[in-house]
Amino acid sequence: MTTTLEHAIDQSQHHSFLSRVMSLQVFWVFLAALLACLTLSLITDTFATERNLFNVTRNFAFVAIIAIGMTTVIASGGIDLSVGASVVLSAVAMGASMESGYPIWVAGLLAIGAALLVGLVNGVLIAFVGMPSFVVTLGMLSFARSMALVLSNNKMIYQFGPDHDLLLWLGGGSTFGIPHPLIVMVILGIIMSFVFKWTRWGQHVFAIGGNESAAILTGVPVRMTKVSVYMFSAFTAGVAGILMVGWLGSVTTNLGTAMELTVIAAAVIGGANLAGGEGTVFGAVVGALLIEVIRNSLILLGISTFWQGAFIGSFIIIAVGFDRIRRLRSQD
């Protein structure tokens, strides 16, 4: 009796590796993205060019970097609408301080610091004051963007002082043919995949998203974890902001407008559950990739850009719809 019981306990899930992979939303999204790329390479002669692939990978990296931060917030059961505003605040802080002669690393610290401050205020209001994340970050979206306008006086910045070229190289350059934003995304992605799975912090983020009161009762430092989650999300936005300045070679205050929606879309397409407790780094990256591929393919196929929103919107609903159907099936 005891041997059979222990045997039963010892067994892990019966599913094979393949059936486990196939039950993941991100697998299907990845397949869709791959399929889109293949089709485009066949029917257009512009997609599979080095120049276009370079553009695609760089463009999606910005969204993917922030989507990794957003996935963390969503996994903890919250939402961060202020990332687009954090992007422009970080970019303006970067641009303005470099314009006035500071070296790039000082400007970088200031930019990241400004973003982290946004995250800190978000986190404290959400975790300690107990306000809903939607409301707090919605307010912050407005506030931080306004701060960016105040700081820059709504003037375009395109002179970046002594480290001008270094900044352009950082955001717009490449090493071994790989655009720098993509390198940053890959490094961040690898680190965060590891953190999600193998650290106490990662475990706590998912526990809070799964059942916050359980996390509180079992002694998880819920408040501090939540603050750190919003700071991390703002940090990713800050990093993306700096890279975008270097890529564009100028800062305008409409940078990152409505970006939060694209980022949330990427996270959700990649399997992050807005109810909390679910989401992967790989999913966030794949979701961002798919959105960029759709955008790029519409341009290459000569379809009006007005259609982009329709395609991306449909994809969000289809991706989540598939997940819903799969769940209903597995319940039977």
Add this chain to the structure above:
Amino acid sequence: MVERLRLTGISKHFGAIHALNEVSLSVNEGEVLGLMGDNGAGKSTLVKIIAGNFRPSRGGISLDGELCDFHRPKDAQNAGIEIVYQDLALCDNLTASSNVYLGRELRQRVGPLQVLDYKRMHRRAGELFAQLKSETRPRDLVRKMSGGQRQAVAIARTLLSDAKVVLMDEPTAAISVRQVAEVLDVIRHLRDRGITVILISHRMPDVFAVSDRIAVLRRGELVAHKPTVDSSPEEVTGLITGAIHTA
């Protein structure tokens, strides 16, 4: 038998509301106390005081003869008081072993990093489930588990540390008859290991099946505290409703 937990003159006021009034009782080690009472009688408040969620307005708690003052749930946990919550406080999206170890995850050093030691957590959680005679797999998600398995996960948590007192808040409220029998077995098992169990329940048969002593609260007052064998379901019902004043 050695006295494990003693409450002396515990009172708790929330503003003008007297949730508890001069409650004194004691439980020995390896004993099951059934704590009964109607909704609003003060059971939950008393449990929360023992578990360190609230501090009593007056009165004291002593554990193994030592006076305790719990400011936070963690203090009570460190002293050896564990609680299994009514809603089980589980995260559906995590595995059974992650739930068992939630808030006190095991880690190992890999180079300069501290990473989670899943192997050791899975193994230990598996041992605990085997001890509880529950067919629960450590690697499975709690979302997919039955009521009895969820109970096993919640109770395994209390066995992780060498608990002296385990408080169980309505552990048999939302599960099937067969699973109730399993949970009662688990309670006996805890008792046999010398753990003091305080069982808060509405279900008279369960309390009479496993408890050594019964305490009844009515409107914040302790109206009975006696060995189960000297009482009867009829008497306890009378005490709960107020048909019988004290016993």
